[in-house]
Amino acid sequence: MGLLSRAAKMLVPGAAGAGVGYAVAPDDKRMEWAVAGGAGASMAPLLAKFIDPMQMGTFGGQFAKTANKPMLGLAREMEKVGASREAIWDNTGWFKGVDGKWRFEIDDSKSGISNGAMFEFYSSPVAKSGPANTVLEHADLFNAYPDVAGKTTRFARTPDAISGSFDHATGNVDASAPDSAHLRSALLHENQHAIQQQEDFARGGNPTHMAVLRVSDLENQIAQEKDALMEALDDGEGPAVWAIRDKITALQMRLAGAKNGAGAMDDYRRIAGEVEARNVQTRRDFTPEQRRARPPWTTQDIPDDQQIIHPGGLLSRYRP
DSSP states (O other), rough: OOOOHHHHHHHOTTTTTBBOOBBOOOGGGGHHHHHHIOOGGHHHHHHHHHOOOSSSEEEEOTTTTTHHHHHHHHHHHHHHTTOOHHOOOHHHEEEEEETOEEEEEEOOOTOOHHHHHHHHHHOOOOOOOHHHHHEOHHHHHHHHHHHHTTTTEEEEEOOOOOOOEEETTTTTTEESSSSSSHHHHHHHHHHHHHHHHHHTTTOOOHHHHHHHHHHHHHHHHHHHHHHHHHHHHGOSHHHHHHHHHHHHHHHHHHHHHHTTTTTHHHHHHHHHHHHHHHHHHHTBOOOHHHHHSOOOHHHSOOOGOOBBBBOSSEEEEEEO
């Protein structure tokens, strides 16, 4: 029996797990959240441009305790014989992310804020903290990644701001939101960053770090063009020299903008780990049938070929 025939016979809906969800943010609150979230008024228009109100399932990998290894093996064999991404997904529930790592979905639809955390969340706006599995009820996630269950989650209720962060150094999560629905959404987003660290998936990041990287990249480009200019001047002034001068001027203009934060939020939105974490939110409450019908790469808000593979860092910060 051929490999694809065996795959068809082995297909069991939902066999590899699943994961889903989205959070709805009222359009008239987006700008307020952007500013209150710490980006500042000058960044608000740019933030608003990229905020998607229909954004949050969770994506696990080969190191998950609950990973379906036989199906992963089949996925790899199907890839070897040239099966399409869609066929592999349909038959195994596994797919490759933009970083080339294999993933499956963990069902988020039954997750929620625990009763104890809910009481603390609404009783006072003062931040509280506890082990992750005492704040977020999500047996499928914590059975897959027991190490994540014991990490500290700090949470707080805010008037209207939504934010979150994952500390790569400690593995701890911080989230704040005006209500429990958005708190759950932010926690699912941040816990995806925890899994990215466990699986060595493409990491998340934050706008501030992306601004620094953009400035550094432009400074390097300008230095290279200046070296090229010095070489070109050996042959005297002419079209080649003028073209390089124009390129340096354009780069210097971009550098000036980058130093004021221009492009940083766009770069942040394109970080592969952030795209994935937002896709967790988008698919959070999908049914198994919806997940099968709509592969993960079709619901992400930035296409694969426009994503940035981030080198990782100490902090991934969520900006809705």
